[in-house]
Amino acid sequence: MVISESKLDIKAEIALQREFFATGKTKSYEFRKTQLEKLERLIKEHDQIILDALHQDLRKPAIEAFGSEVLVTTSEIKYILKHLRAWMKPQKVSTPLNLFPSSSYIHTEPLGVVLIVAPWNYPFSLTIQPLLGAIAAGNCAILKPSEHTPNTSRVIAQIINNNFDPSFITVIEGGIETNQALLAEKFDHIFFTGGTAIGKIVMAAAAKHLTPVTLELGGKSPCIVDATCDLEITAKRIIWGKFYNCGQTCIAPDYLLVQKSIKPILLEKLISYIKTFFGDNPQQSADLGRIVNERQFDRLVGLLDEGKILIGGQHDRGDRYIAPTLIDQVSPDAKVMADEIFGPILPILEYDQIEEAIALVNAQPKPLALYLFSKNEQLQQRIVQEVAYGGGCFNDIILHVGNPELPFGGVGNSGIGNYHGKASFDTFSHRKSILKNSFRFDLKWRYPPYTMSLETLKKFI
Known part of the structure; x- marks a missing residue:
């Protein structure tokens, strides 16, 4: 089913995804793995339909379209699946001696409901590749393909909306009014690919809700x-x-x-x-x-x-x-x-x-x-x-x-943040810092009334 702009209740879609995210289903490794594998299979099954749409929209040569839109996306899925379990593991980090006997680690968790707004120049891969990071990190996602490539947008909507639970992932098609309606809502992250001028509009809209953004822009390279x-x-x-x-x-x-x-x-x-x-x-x-x-x-x-x-x-x-x-x-x-x-x-x-x-x-x-x-x-x-x-x-x-080992993104006017490979997982994750202490030791000097002299404390500098 293709969700049309005229029938869309964006607030309801976001609420539906927030409700699903709250169940915690997206957080397991098995769920993320299953969804990525399913998406890979669907892309392969629809590869000719995707190529036909790209030819209609941009007259893309089949070799270019397959390499830069289909193959690059399925290759990224394979790379993520190979590394996802390791990325999800809590990362133990060192702890200073003065915090003995505690230990420290970093736990990655999904952000929640994210919005991905895609461009028209690589309309399939630049819609789906950010989605891979969102899924890998355990998020729900709303996708907004470009209205300037309507055939590809329609194919993306058919692939996603006919095969995935809309409370997990959904595609919303439409023009400027749809973009404006989406940007007026609060998301947990906005990922935008496009021009610098529109990037500023996206960032301004996100600032009203303190929503973090990834802006993949451009410039004169x-x-x-x-x-x-x-x-x-x-x-x-x-x-x-x-x-x-x-x-x-x-x-x-x-x-x-x-x-x-x-x-x-x-x-x-x-x-x-x-x-x-x-x-x-x-x-x-x-x-x-x-x-x-x-x-x-x-x-x-x-x-x-x-x-x-x-x-x-x-x-x-x-x-x-x-x-x-x-x-x-x-x-x-x-x-x-x-x-x-x-x-x-x-x-x-x-x-x-x-x-x-x-x-x-x-x-x-x-x-x-x-x-x-x-x-x-x-x-x-x-x-x-x-x-x-x-x-x-x-x-x-x-x-x-x-190269998925290389983070991709701009600096200054050419962008904020990056993605591809592990960088995509990190972009759509929160790195939660945790210090775990023991009840076996409880040093009295840290509590009032303070008995340690300032001169003694300065020796630790």
């Missing part, structure tokens, strides 16, 4: 290319990562910073790989997706009138098609450098000394990702030390998101 790199592989990986999902990836390289001496050769190779990957007429390529809607299309076309287009620039509004585009001779003050592009347009800037590149990156809000192509390990460490960003790669693009 730079890609720095140093003269020591392998130019052939560098060009190939940049073009792949930038135009994956038609550039609609929050961690896609948003602009290139290329060392001046290698720029002419790199540009030739970038152009060559666009042609190799997508042919002379990319609009006919089955391997290039489409812009999600006309509003985003119009915004992106408005960025094409500055700088020098080296390749691309063609567009077709009726097909929501924009050719893979490289723009040279771009000023740092150009429109295309003002906000996250989120489309198949790649501006190229040059630098002479690395200090110039670092200064340009640091002059902007902290990005979600940063990429450096260089064989110079000292430069790699310098970038780590001198530039703040969420995460990234050296000599590759995007792949850091595929």
